[in-house]
Amino acid sequence: EVQLVESGGGLVQPGGSLRLSCVASGFTFSSYWMSWVRQAPGKGLEWVANIKQDGSEKYYVDSVKGRFTISRDNAKNSLYLQMDSLRGEDAAVYYCARRQMVMAATLVYYFDYWGQGTLVTVSS
Amino acid sequence: AIQMTQSPSSLSASVGDRVTITCRASQGIRNDLGWYQQKPGKAPKLLIYAASSLQSGVPSRFSGSGSGTEFTLSISSLQPEDFATYYCLEGARTFGQGTKVEIK
Numbered sequence: 001e002v003q004l005v006e007s008g009g010g011l012v013q014p015g016g017s018l019r020l021s022c023v024a025s026g027f028t029f030s031s032y033w034m035s036w037v038r039q040a041p042g043k044g045l046e047w048v049a050n051i052k053q054d055g056s057e058k059y060y061v062d063s064v065k066g067r068f069t070i071s072r073d074n075a076k077n078s079l080y081l082q083m084d085s086l087r088g089e090d091a092a093v094y095y096c097a098r099r100q101m102v103m104a105a106t107l108v109y110y111f112d113y114w115g116q117g118t119l120v121t122v123s124s
Numbered sequence: 125a126i127q128m129t130q131s132p133s134s135l136s137a138s139v140g141d142r143v144t145i146t147c148r149a150s151q152g153i154r155n156d157l158g159w160y161q162q163k164p165g166k167a168p169k170l171l172i173y174a175a176s177s178l179q180s181g182v183p184s185r186f187s188g189s190g191s192g193t194e195f196t197l198s199i200s201s202l203q204p205e206d207f208a209t210y211y212c213l214e215g216a217r218t219f220g221q222g223t224k225v226e227i228k
Binding site for chain 1: 154155156157158160162166167168169170173174175177179211213215216217218219220221222
């Protein structure tokens, strides 16, 4: 059974830092792109960052570029999100998600498994 | 960047109703579109991928259609457990704004 378990959320002051972790099990972690997706309270879903299987490619939504860093440790089946210079608008539930890719007429991408989420609160 | 416009933002329906939700892409995305269901306090759940492929374990009353810029999620006969918020997702990158399906 595929499982993704996030941790590391909490209360942080504006300008502070936090490191989120996601431990994966039930599949070959090193074979998949992984992602972080967030959801501000009462708002919609927003993709935050992607990382390739070997960590050699990383992509971010514009609003977090230069402040957030996605990384992974395949030996530990773990995904991370280092969040620096946090702002009020970064407050959200952060989900770890596995990115799937299939050929269906064309290559298509989607998130097929999600963790339960970890809450980040940014407040003084 | 591609933008996804989802409509309506909310709707009220009764058990047994047919429900349709639409997503429009700002440019052609072929069939690179998924649909998700989210209930309060829970992670999103994948319903449809590649615009029309039903994810394993998802009831057949859910269906997806479309390609290019216009996509539709349909629920053929709304069940009590279907009251939730639905999101489209382009290319594992851009989400629609969501559609909240409420009880009439």
